[in-house]
Amino acid sequence: MLEIISFILGPVSTNAYLVADPDTKEAAVIDPAWDGRTILKAAQDRGWRIGHLWYTHAHFDHIGGAAEIADALNPLPLVALHPDDHVLWRAGGGGSLFGFDIDPGPEPTIDFQQGMKLKLGSNEFEVRYTPGHTMGHCVFYFPKENICFCGDLIFRESVGRTDLPGGDWATLENSIRTQIFTLPDETRLLSGHGSETTVGEEKQFNPFVNEG
Numbered sequence: 001m002l003e004i005i006s007f008i009l010g011p012v013s014t015n016a017y018l019v020a021d022p023d024t025k026e027a028a029v030i031d032p033a034w035d036g037r038t039i040l041k042a043a044q045d046r047g048w049r050i051g052h053l054w055y056t057h058a059h060f061d062h063i064g065g066a067a068e069i070a071d072a073l074n075p076l077p078l079v080a081l082h083p084d085d086h087v088l089w090r091a092g093g094g095g096s097l098f099g100f101d102i103d104p105g106p107e108p109t110i111d112f113q114q115g116m117k118l119k120l121g122s123n124e125f126e127v128r129y130t131p132g133h134t135m136g137h138c139v140f141y142f143p144k145e146n147i148c149f150c151g152d153l154i155f156r157e158s159v160g161r162t163d164l165p166g167g168d169w170a171t172l173e174n175s176i177r178t179q180i181f182t183l184p185d186e187t188r189l190l191s192g193h194g195s196e197t198t199v200g201e202e203k204q205f206n207p208f209v210n211e212g
């Protein structure tokens with residue numbers, strides 16, 4: 001079983017997700033956006049151990065809380081990121097463009113790749129490589145319950161911006177069509193910003209990429 005706690009954190013209202021197997025108490029944070037102590041407290045209140053930080057991509061507003069979480073944990077959580085976003089990670093997630101200087105926290109040591117499986121207790125996630133918003137963007141699909149944590153690839157009736165360094169519209173559109181629209185229509189999309197949606201709704205109503 002998977003438990004999901006969601007937070008809206010930081011200067012650009014980023015969604016962070018604390019996910020856990022309540023039986024084994026193993027937890028991971030998908031995009032520790034900001035205010036690491038808030039996420040940490042939610043885990044501690046439930047007796048969960050945060051062992052991993054999984055980044056959909058390395059923008060500052062998705063990793064800004066990592067250092068605070070890591071500072072409070074021993075052993076340190078393992079950080080996972082696609083290698084094509086390492087340059088962005090080293091550059092502080094591009095925060096300086098927006099006037100934010102963040103501590104990016106522990107160095108990523110696990111390289112995501114297409115099709116990789118992530119385990120959290122009895123739960124298994126599939127990594128899907130979805131560049132376009134950044135060069136190393138990935139989403140995490142949880143097939144057992146048809147949930148996809150999709151970062152800044154696609155939002156409810158919108159898509160991730162492609163005007164920042166490493167962004168590319170044709171690549172983003174291709175990622176959505178091949179990695180999101182191929183999932184079952186009822187799949188819940190938990191995005192990096194805004195409210196949740198489903199694959200079926202976006203195929204029908206997304207004004208940027210749809211099947212219409």
Ligand SMILES: [Zn+2]
Pocket residue numbers: 057059133152
């Ligand atoms: Zn982003």
Ligand SMILES: [Zn+2]
Pocket residue numbers: 014059061062152192193
């Ligand atoms: Zn974002």
